[in-house]
Amino acid sequence: MKKIAVVLSGCGVFDGSEIHEAVLTLLALARAGAESICIAPNLDQKQVIDHNTGEIAEDEYRNVMEEAARISRGKITQMSMLDIDSIDAVIFIGGYGVAKNLSSLAFDGPSYDVDPIVCDLIRKANNMGKALGFMCIAPALAAVALGNLGIKLTIGNDKNTATALTGKGATHIECPVDEIVVDKTHKIVTTPAYMLAQNILEAEAGINKLVNEVLKLS
Numbered sequence: 001m002k003k004i005a006v007v008l009s010g011c012g013v014f015d016g017s018e019i020h021e022a023v024l025t026l027l028a029l030a031r032a033g034a035e036s037i038c039i040a041p042n043l044d045q046k047q048v049i050d051h052n053t054g055e056i057a058e059d060e061y062r063n064v065m066e067e068a069a070r071i072s073r074g075k076i077t078q079m080s081m082l083d084i085d086s087i088d089a090v091i092f093i094g095g096y097g098v099a100k101n102l103s104s105l106a107f108d109g110p111s112y113d114v115d116p117i118v119c120d121l122i123r124k125a126n127n128m129g130k131a132l133g134f135m136c137i138a139p140a141l142a143a144v145a146l147g148n149l150g151i152k153l154t155i156g157n158d159k160n161t162a163t164a165l166t167g168k169g170a171t172h173i174e175c176p177v178d179e180i181v182v183d184k185t186h187k188i189v190t191t192p193a194y195m196l197a198q199n200i201l202e203a204e205a206g207i208n209k210l211v212n213e214v215l216k217l218s
Contacts, residue, residue: 002215003035003088004087004090004214005077006025006036007039007079007118007121009097010040010064010067010097011070012067014095015062015096016067016095016096017068017071018194020194020203021094024207025091025210025211028207032212038075039077039079040064040077041064041065041102041118042063042078044064048062049096064097064101065078079121084130087130088131089132090122090130091211092133092134092138092142096137099112101115102141103115109164110163112144114145122145122146123146126145126149126187126188130187131187131188131215131218132186134189135190135206136194139154140161146170146186147169151188152186153171154190155190155192156177157196177203177206178206179206179209180213182213187217189213191206191209
């Protein structure tokens with residue numbers, strides 16, 4: 001049975017992981033007979049958003065790993081404690097947590113950087129020849145960690161975001177919501193998911209393809 005690390009960045013689209021993307025990924029992996037290992041960094045969230053009003057909860061504190069455990073039903077592995085030798089591939093879920101907690105994209109724009117622990121995981125996995133999947137805004141992480149390799153990826157068709165990623169050395173390829181971009185040389189698979197999806201069915205189509213391709217490459 002293949003073991004796939006699923007990287008979460010909190011719980012909730014506006015300040016953490018996109019929950020639909022996370023559940024669809026876990027479901028697709030289960031259907032394929034793979035084991036999911038949910039992981040997250042032990043970091044403070046940069047913001048807490050009231051998902052009912054969209055407003056910042058100024059005095060509220062939340063931890064990325066603790067929130068991610070809500071999605072994984074309490075079973076979560078701290079990213080820095082992951083035994084990378086024991087897993088076959090890594091899939092990064094999207095959501096604003098990627099742009100706020102795992103990177104500074106939401107605050108710094110094109111000059112953004114990625115948390116060192118996250119960069120280290122991506123680079124180690126890549127160096128070991130493990131497949132990597134990134135959906136929604138998560139390819140922004142790959143652009144920083146592996147941009148020097150000229151990797152191919154997609155976030156859909158948003159020009160401003162694509163420019164931020166190409167500024168890190170990555171090659172952006174426009175892609176419809178139900179498709180994937182595969183960089184076979186570097187074993188990287190990306191799909192737009194909710195960067196373009198208007199509903200959960202549209203998100204599911206690309207995510208299923210991403211999961212299947214990651215498993216094929218792993």
